[in-house]
């Protein structure tokens with residue numbers, strides 16, 4: 001994108017599924033920091049993340065990886081630049097935790113490289129997700145939350161500057177949800193561009209900026225302290241939430257409590 005310092009950008013992205021418009025002329029520039037995308041079911045969050053990752057071709061508009069239009073970037077270069085956590089990760093049940101996390105290194109080293117479960121980045125990723133003790137366990141023998149932490153470690157092991165994480169806290173208990181929040185904050189502080197789709201608004205409110213999506217469009221892009229955020233969240237979620245702003249960071253409560 002001429003003159004922009006965005007690491008990743010969507011420009012006028014439209015995606016249609018037949019009559020259904022999933023994204024309508026969406027513009028979004030992403031750079032260092034943690035961006036949390038929120039919005040109701042069907043708002044277009046996952047579609048936007050997939051388009052940004054190059055996993056889905058838009059019907060109109062362009063994605064830019066740095067200054068380059070994404071279609072002109074080789075698959076190998078895309079994999080080096082962007083780590084991807086899918087909403088529903090597929091896996092081979094007999095693959096070990098260490099082998100799965102080591103797959104994250106393949107993106108950096110090329111598909112011809114030998115997968116090395118002892119690679120230092122693999123070790124670091126296993127440690128950061130506190131799963132080093134499970135390295136020999138098969139994925140099929142893990143709980144949903146345990147497997148989610150393995151998939152997160154695989155994304156981390158890529159050491160890519162951009163992380164696109166679709167619902168990284170799915171299946172996680174509150175303790176591990178908070179660990180993911182701290183991980184996203186640490187990655188952002190270390191200069192990464194972290195983009196998460198999140199359904200838990202209180203977790204999303206810990207990000208540097210929120211993107212509130214509604215009906216395939218960006219309703220508001222703003223930091224948690226922005227004065228219009230409470231209104232945007234209330235309208236996106238049809239009044240289901242009350243936003244409390246008299247705190248260092250705003251937080252939400254479901255309206256059955258009020």
Ligand SMILES: Nc1ncnc2c1ncn2[C@@H]1O[C@H](COP(=O)(O)OP(=O)(O)OP(=O)(O)O)[C@@H](O)[C@H]1O
Nearest residue numbers: 017020021022039040041042043044045046047048
């Ligand atoms: N393969 C598909 N075929 C037809 N319509 C689709 C397809 N994938 C998504 N859609 C539609 O596109 C819209 C956006 O879907 P998307 O998955 O991006 O929403 P989302 O905001 O991620 O929702 P959720 O919070 O439920 O995960 C929805 O209306 C959905 O029904």
